[in-house]
Amino acid sequence: MFEQLGLIGCGLMGGSFALALKQAGLVKRVVGYSKSPSTTERARKMGVIDVEAPSALLAVAGADIVLLAVPVAATERTLKSIKHLITPQMLVMDVGSTKADVVSAARSALGSRLGSFIPAHPITGKELAGVEHADANLYRGAKVVITPTERTLTAQLHKAQLLWLALGCEVSTMSPQAHDAAFAAVSHLPHLLAFAMMHSITGQLHGEDYLQLAGPGFKDFTRIAAADAKVWRDILHANQEEVLSQLQHYRHALQAFEAALQANDTAALESMIEHASAARSQCFAAPKKD
């Protein structure tokens, strides 16, 4: 389907994308660039990319598909640095977890070449960052949200949709604003809460002893706390307003639980837990199974 992938950012997300495309027979050659030359070299040695590029621009030269897999705050300067090699035939995508800031960065960086850029957010990841953990199946079964703009070229949009479908993803489109509101609720705030959980315990006198006793529930609850600091600093900052608004909603919900607990209102507590438990079960019920 594609001749050459220009990969900018050879970490977990970018590396996995390259491997997935290769595994699916969708690309002939991958030229990769990472800010850290040792990452680029490791990616080549691992067979994630075929050729190391010394700059983002040179990774794009000759590519018919380009993937940006960098922290979202780096989107604008990265797009600026590759802008004059972007053609209307080229498919350029990102994999960032926020979309309003990415679209705004793309508008400002690309101007009239915005049409080739398809903002994409694959809902997947691992707690372990880095090309070492790149996985050809990371995207399989994942939801991918695409947030086109009014200037998006239809041909590129269709190419992007077909590509993600070919990787086994479930593709939907929405506005960047609706995307960011939703993901503040189901991803960004949960990350913040998990980070705070670790701080809350490690800040206590006996915190280390407590953590020794943590079981599988705590392990799952805090898995997302092991996320990459730079990536999540950028996401939380980029989606600041929606995250703070979700935090207000959350604080109210938490206060209701605290009030019931303080008042020894076990009936209220039971019915609130029942509601939460039913909502969680329904959320991940059939047809999807794990």
Place this chain on the structure above:
Amino acid sequence: MFEQLGLIGCGLMGGSFALALKQAGLVKRVVGYSKSPSTTERARKMGVIDVEAPSALLAVAGADIVLLAVPVAATERTLKSIKHLITPQMLVMDVGSTKADVVSAARSALGSRLGSFIPAHPITGKELAGVEHADANLYRGAKVVITPTERTLTAQLHKAQLLWLALGCEVSTMSPQAHDAAFAAVSHLPHLLAFAMMHSITGQLHGEDYLQLAGPGFKDFTRIAAADAKVWRDILHANQEEVLSQLQHYRHALQAFEAALQANDTAALESMIEHASAARSQCFAAPKKD
């Protein structure tokens, strides 16, 4: 090792214990009782128990080992109802997630027979309650905390330790108070936070749409929210003071994140996330792997 297990409460925890004992060849016969006769019947039909008992007392008659697997608030009345069949040779245990209240219930219910009772908390579970989900391997690899009292009989304590070891568990002992403080931090508060997460989202106008987009991170983060309402009502209520105290610690940690986010202090945000991420990685690092 044992002739007859008297199982009171044939749900996930109790049923799995019976299956594990049978699988390990540690018991010849299981007599079971559940509050709901249909549960007891299902447990027998599934082979989890061999004989249905019409009361807790009759489940204990003839047993040399007894397991209470009931919501913690039911401990005192259950122990009272079986008290006069408890002998110094019998090993009686519970599996409750709180221990100070269980020990106090046992003191009040058992009096001079307290020595046979070994308060135990195996750190394991599933989001799916009920005997249908009983699993002979639920306890394998789990930590088990035993909280003996000054009246605990040494012989019964050793029996209990050997039994859990034989099931593949890692056994430790601590005081009921230290147990409850630790588990408020690494289990009870996380459950409360996960319950509140579901309420926070379902209480919003577009909450249902948001949940449609939830990915694997949210799935893991909220797994514990699917817990049993009666069981968790009792746990939170029984350990109210410690849970509320952990909630105060948590609120401070969350406020620090909110302040950094509001102030656009990306450096602080990054270093706080880094700390959380390192703490989480360290917490579940080698030698244990999943």
